[in-house]
Amino acid sequence: MEIYRGRRLTVEKQVIRLPDGRTKEKVVVKPGDAVAMLPVDGDDCLLIRQYRFAVGEYLYEAPAGTMEPGETPLETARRELIEETGHAGGTFIPRGTIFTTPGFTTERLHLFEVRDLAPSDEGRKDEDEVIEVVRIPKGEVMAMALDGRICDAKTICLVHRCLG
């Protein structure tokens, strides 16, 4: 049963049947698949710093975004990298997928490591996002993921899979 349908996500109540035959109601949040990427430029990574209303904090995050209808993960990654950082990527290395929080959401992220960056201002957007691009040495990004200055789960997963 659909509880809510918005532009970005839908919320459904589902009745699931357990292996022992009992049934149970579960709420499932469906935001659609998305991508996240770690752009690596020489000895530095490009991260973004943005205010997240849901948690009330500015977070350091990897560039990321939702797949538009008909897009492949690679196409979304190419588009979002330019939109969020003003850089085009030359090489996109797939780093697998992750489920961000599979207890209540279907959200799956396709991860990429991005190499061979070049500045590009074609297609930058601002929209509702207030984003600052930050350039941070790889070793410092590793330290931030470990000590908690980076606390966004997808970003830590990318650091682990791309720099770990």
Added chain:
Amino acid sequence: MEIYRGRRLTVEKQVIRLPDGRTKEKVVVKPGDAVAMLPVDGDDCLLIRQYRFAVGEYLYEAPAGTMEPGETPLETARRELIEETGHAGGTFIPRGTIFTTPGFTTERLHLFEVRDLAPSDEGRKDEDEVIEVVRIPKGEVMAMALDGRICDAKTICLVHRCLG
């Protein structure tokens, strides 16, 4: 405005004001804070394998659970470790917090590395969870987080912070 209130989470629609003065509607899912932990027993980790209805797959995950009213993160970790794995933990090392997907949920997880494990059957539960406990060598857990056999974000974050 509250859209849905369940036992485990609430869904709200919020009107947020952007820095340029425009307003925008956002849906925020509030599941309550929770804990997740990596139990390390000598050269092995204990993980759980469970079916996740939201994503339709069996996943390898770190033991985790929601904080009950009045509980500290440490108390939740002690309780959930026994409930999910049948082991009590002797030492709980805080490994910071993460936001699982701050674009649409407040969910914050308190992470722990757990040492000095001892079997305990006091307080094991089954409830709605169908959980298999698996013992995996640390090196293999590292490999699984890298190659995608572990694709649950919180578990990869724990591997990074505890074994990385």
